[in-house]
Amino acid sequence: NAGVTQTPKFRILKIGQSMTLQCAQDMNHNYMYWYRQDPGMGLKLIYYSVGAGITDKGEVPNGYNVSRSTTEDFPLRLELAAPSQTSVYFCASSYSALYNEQFFGPGTRLTVL
C-alpha cells in the first residue's frame, strides 16, 4: 500500500494564480482531511470529508475549495492565491470517527509570491 500520496511536493505560485493540490489514499478510508502547517505552528484543519460527495469546512476554509467524487481522491483547490496561503499542506485519512487514527501524506510546500 502506498498509503496517502500528495502531488506536487513543491510549488511556487504568483499572487492571483490558481492551482489544485492532489491527494489520494489506497486504504479504503472513508474520512479525509486537509491541513495547513505554518512554521512553528500546529496543524490547522482546512476542510474534511466523511465520504464521497460529502465535505465540510474546518477551522480555516477561506480561500480554498474541495470536492470528493471518489473514496480515494480528495483534491484541494486554491482559486486566487495570496501570500497568506504560503504554507505546508498535508492531506490525511482515517477509517472512521470512532477509529480516528489519521494517516498523513508527505505534504506539499507552497510558496505564493
Add this chain to the structure above:
Amino acid sequence: EDQVTQSPEALRLQEGESSSLNCSYTVSGLRGLFWYRQDPGKGPEFLFTLYSAGEEKEKERLKATLTKKESFLHITAPKPEDSATYLCAVQEETSGSRLTFGEGTQLTVNP
C-alpha cells in the same frame, strides 16, 4: 473551544537522559487523545491513541499516559534517532472526527 497546549516548546537531551513532554487540554468531553511524531520535511506519523484517564501505551522507548486534564509522553533512555517534533491532538466527543492539534515539542537528543 477546544484548546491544546504542549510544553516545553523545545527540549534538548543527552543520549540516555530520560524526560517527559506535556500536553494539557481543555475539552468538554474527550473522545480520544493522539500523539504523533513529525520529522523535518515529512508528514506526521501516528504513535498512540489514548481514550480514558489512567490509560497507558508503550512503544519502544516511548510511553504515553493520560489524566483528565493532560497527557505525558515519557521518553526513556532516548537515542539521537528519537529527535523529532512530537505533536498531540484531541478529539472532542461532539466534533465528529475533527482533531485539534497542539503546536508541538521539538525534541533534540545529542549523542
